Each structure stands twice: as structure tokens, then as C-alpha cells.
Amino acid sequence: xxxxxxxxxxxxxxxxxxxxxxxxxxxxxxxxxxxxxxxxxxxxxxxxxxxxxxxxxxxxxxxxxxxxxxxxxxxxxxxxxxxxxxxxxxxxxxxxxxxxxxxxxxxxxxxxxxxxxxxxxxxxxxxxxxxxxxxxxxxxxxxxxxxxxxxxxxxxx
Numbered sequence: 001x002x003x004x005x006x007x008x009x010x011x012x013x014x015x016x017x018x019x020x021x022x023x024x025x026x027x028x029x030x031x032x033x034x035x036x037x038x039x040x041x042x043x044x045x046x047x048x049x050x051x052x053x054x055x056x057x058x059x060x061x062x063x064x065x066x067x068x069x070x071x072x073x074x075x076x077x078x079x080x081x082x083x084x085x086x087x088x089x090x091x092x093x094x095x096x097x098x099x100x101x102x103x104x105x106x107x108x109x110x111x112x113x114x115x116x117x118x119x120x121x122x123x124x125x126x127x128x129x130x131x132x133x134x135x136x137x138x139x140x141x142x143x144x145x146x147x148x149x150x151x152x153x154x155x156x157x
Contacts, residue, residue: 002058002061002062002071002074003071003073003074005054005057005058006055006058006071006073006074006076006077007073008051008054009051009052009054009055009058009077009080010073010076010077010080012047012048012050012051013048013051013052013055013077013080013081013083013084014080014083014084016044016045016047016048016051016084016087017048017080017083017084017086017087017088018087019040019044019087020044020084020087020088020090020091021087021090021091023038023091023092024087024090024091024092024102026100030092030094030097030098030100031094031097033097033098034094034095034096034097034098037094037097038094041094045088045150045151048084048088048147048150049147049150049151052081052084052143052144052146052147052150053144053147055077055078055080055081055139055143056139056140056143056144056147058074058077059074059077059136059137059139059140059143060136060140062074062128062132062133062136062139063133063136063137063140065132065133071128071132072129074128074132074136075124075125075126075128075129075135076125077125077139077143078120078121078122078124078125078128078138078139078142078143078146079121079122079125081121081142081143081146081147082117082118082121082122082146084146084150085114085117085118085146085149085150086114086118088103088150088153089102089103089104089109089111089114089150089153090102090103090104091103093105093107093153093154094154095154103153103154107153108152108153108155109149109152109153113149114149117142117145117146117149120138120141120142120145121139121142121143121146123138124138124139124142124143125139
């Protein structure tokens, strides 16, 4: 059952990362009014954060599971969370519209923090395959941190 939840989480996060990536690559435009992002932006962010919370619950279930078999699908949750965070970090901050200032251009969150979370996500995924309980424990910390960081990118204006 947790594999189905994990697959759903990964699909939502990859869809959200694709949306943010399309904006970062300027395939989708941002609104010309300062502070007015695309209409679906808040829904995409909310769906991604909820998915990451569910992903953390899936990781917690793996930590406390009696069987400790490697779960490849569950191991992709931290990678998908890092992909979403990276895509969102690379996209444009609607607060500064119509200029194309990215969240990564000296915003509230430092690039080093995002890179640290990405590295920890890769470690969590690798550990989930080699040592499922340990890797799930790392994912249980990293995935919510990715969600929190993605949320706070737009704060501080």
C-alpha cells in the first residue's frame, strides 16, 4: 500500500517540478503585475507541500515497519522533493514582476541551503535502497525540510 502512496507522491511532485521548470525556462510567462503570479501557482505549491507531507508519512511508516526490504519507489520521494525545490528555487518571483528576478537571485533562502537539501535527498534515496530504515529516517527529516524551504521562498517581501 505504501508503494501506491509513494508513487502518487512522486507523480505529484514531478508534475509540480515540471510546472515550476516551465516557468523557469520561460515556457510559461509570469503576470506583468508585481505580486500577481499565475493563477494556478498557489494550487501547485499547495499540492506539492501536501504531497511532501504524505511522503514524510510514508517514510515514517518505513522507519517503523517490521520488514526492511528495499523500496525503489519510496526511495524516489526525496529525489522528487529535491527536484521540486530546485525547480521552484530557479523560477521567477512574482513579487518582482515584470522583471525576471528568480528566487535564487539573493532571496530569503541561500543557494547553499538548497544544495545541502539536494545532497541530503540523494543520500536519503541511496540509503533507502541500502539500509531502508536508516534512509527512511533521513528522508523523514529531509522531505519536510524541502517542503518548508519551498514554502518560504516567497516570504520576506
